[in-house]
Amino acid sequence: MSRIGIFTRGLIKDNAVFVLMIGLCPALATSSTVRDGFGMGLAATFVLVLSNLIISLLRKNIPNEVRIPIFILIISTFVTIIDYMMQAFQPDLYRALGVFVPLIVVNCMILGRAEAFASKSSVIDSILDGLGTGFGFTLALTIMGTIREVLGNGTFLGMTVFGESFKNAPVIFMIMSPGAFLVIGILKALINKYVKKVSA
Amino acid sequence: MKNPALIFLGAFLVNNIILMRFLGLCPFFGVSSTVETATGMGMAVIFVMTLAAWITWTVFNVVLLPLNLVFLRTAVFILTIASLVQLVEMFLKKSYRTLYNALGIYLPLITTNCAILGITFLNIDNKFNLLNSTVFAIGTGFGFTLVIIVFAAIRERLDMAPINPSLKGYPISFIAAGLMALAFLGFSGLFGLT
Numbered sequence: 001m002s003r004i005g006i007f008t009r010g011l012i013k014d015n016a017v018f019v020l021m022i023g024l025c026p027a028l029a030t031s032s033t034v035r036d037g038f039g040m041g042l043a044a045t046f047v048l049v050l051s052n053l054i055i056s057l058l059r060k061n062i063p064n065e066v067r068i069p070i071f072i073l074i075i076s077t078f079v080t081i082i083d084y085m086m087q088a089f090q091p092d093l094y095r096a097l098g099v100f101v102p103l104i105v106v107n108c109m110i111l112g113r114a115e116a117f118a119s120k121s122s123v124i125d126s127i128l129d130g131l132g133t134g135f136g137f138t139l140a141l142t143i144m145g146t147i148r149e150v151l152g153n154g155t156f157l158g159m160t161v162f163g164e165s166f167k168n169a170p171v172i173f174m175i176m177s178p179g180a181f182l183v184i185g186i187l188k189a190l191i192n193k194y195v196k197k198v199s200a
Numbered sequence: 201m202k203n204p205a206l207i208f209l210g211a212f213l214v215n216n217i218i219l220m221r222f223l224g225l226c227p228f229f230g231v232s233s234t235v236e237t238a239t240g241m242g243m244a245v246i247f248v249m250t251l252a253a254w255i256t257w258t259v260f261n262v263v264l265l266p267l268n269l270v271f272l273r274t275a276v277f278i279l280t281i282a283s284l285v286q287l288v289e290m291f292l293k294k295s296y297r298t299l300y301n302a303l304g305i306y307l308p309l310i311t312t313n314c315a316i317l318g319i320t321f322l323n324i325d326n327k328f329n330l331l332n333s334t335v336f337a338i339g340t341g342f343g344f345t346l347v348i349i350v351f352a353a354i355r356e357r358l359d360m361a362p363i364n365p366s367l368k369g370y371p372i373s374f375i376a377a378g379l380m381a382l383a384f385l386g387f388s389g390l391f392g393l394t
Contacts, residue, residue, distance in 0.1 A: 021229075021370060022226075024222075024225045024226065025222050025223055025224070025225045025226075025314050028222045028225065029221070029222035029223075069279070069282070072278055072282070073275060073279075076274045076275040076278060077275065079274050080271060080272075080273075080274050080275065083274065098325075099318050099321045099325065102274045102317075102321055103223075103314050103317060103318055103321070105274050105275075105278055105317070106278065106313070106314045106317055107314075108226070173382060173385070176381075176385065177222065177381045177385070178379070178381040178382040178385065179378070180222065180378075181375065181377045181378030182375060182378040184374050185370070185371045185372070185373070185374030185375040185377075185378060186371070188371045188374065189366050189367045189372075190366075192365075192366040192367075192371065193366035
């Protein structure tokens with residue numbers, strides 16, 4: 001596969017949230033606003049790229065029998081780093097994302113890429129794969145965050161979109177939990193209808 | 201919020217782990233095709249969640265806190281839970297064959313279940329004592345079981361319903377879950393819990 005193909009595979013063709021339907025917990029929980037969704041996506045991308053890099057570097061030294069615990073340890077190291085960095089530099093975002101920052105460690109998207117790709121591929125390819133998958137995840141969360149914030153709060157990144165009259169009576173449940181299920185259900189139905197080729 | 205009864209109700213209904221906290225969605229969509237498998241999964245989650253809450257609470261308060269190793273929380277908890285699940289599986293296989301036959305196939309799935317790890321983090325973040333941690337874990341487990349069984353019943357009906365082909369499978373399940381979440385929003389404010 002070409003380098004561009006490796007990057008776009010995770011970005012669009014095998015998009016973690018919309019096509020493969022993995023990493024759903026953070027995707028639904030942190031997409032109530034654009035900022036939270038984007039922040040969560042970048043945090044997961046950070047962990048994904050660096051764990052792919054380290055696992056790819058060590059791929060010839062990791063014994064096959066204990067590879068999963070080693071992958072989990074490497075991933076949890078980077079999760080701890082982003083956990084403390086976000087606490088220090090983005091305390092508001094950290095409070096909004098809450099328990100989902102340490103829970104990046106059990107995101108099956110990250111362990112899946114480590115097992116299926118980084119443990120078998122060169123360093124450059126693994127970084128590209130991590131970037132593609134991570135940006136695909138970020139893209140999905142930002143799209144969901146945009147829909148939910150615009151409808152549920154009448155704002156985009158905190159800026160008013162529809163004017164003051166809408167702000168008084170928005171579709172409030174969109175930023176609450178039912179909105180997340182409805183938005184991803186409707187998006188998935190649209191993908192099934194119009195992008196037949198992609199749906200697996 | 202210190203009353204154990206209120207903690208139980210809060211974890212069971214008001215802040216339901218699946219519909220309000222979005223934890224454990226993989227088994228929620230993965231093992232909810234029939235009521236029978238959903239019940240098995242729910243029981244396994246209650247069991248492991250309670251054990252995991254005890255073990256991680258002890259590890260955190262007896263080992264990590266005195267040694268000033270709080271930053272190792274994520275790595276230590278996930279390894280503790282993974283080995284705990286392995287141990288439980290071996291123990292059940294040897295000693296309680298019937299229980300193993302009922303829960304066995306769900307146990308490996310639970311290791312990377314974010315619901316279990318999430319509850320252990322929430323116990324620490326909420327600064328619960330051991331009793332409240334236990335009550336919180338059991339309430340959460342029951343909330344998980346209730347929702348996954350009801351959802352499995354809905355999905356059994358959906359299988360027979362005439363549904364637009366592009367809505368079949370995941371999309372209609374998500375929309376059904378969304379309507380359930382809307383119904384569960386009605387519990388918010390119960391006994392002053394939010």
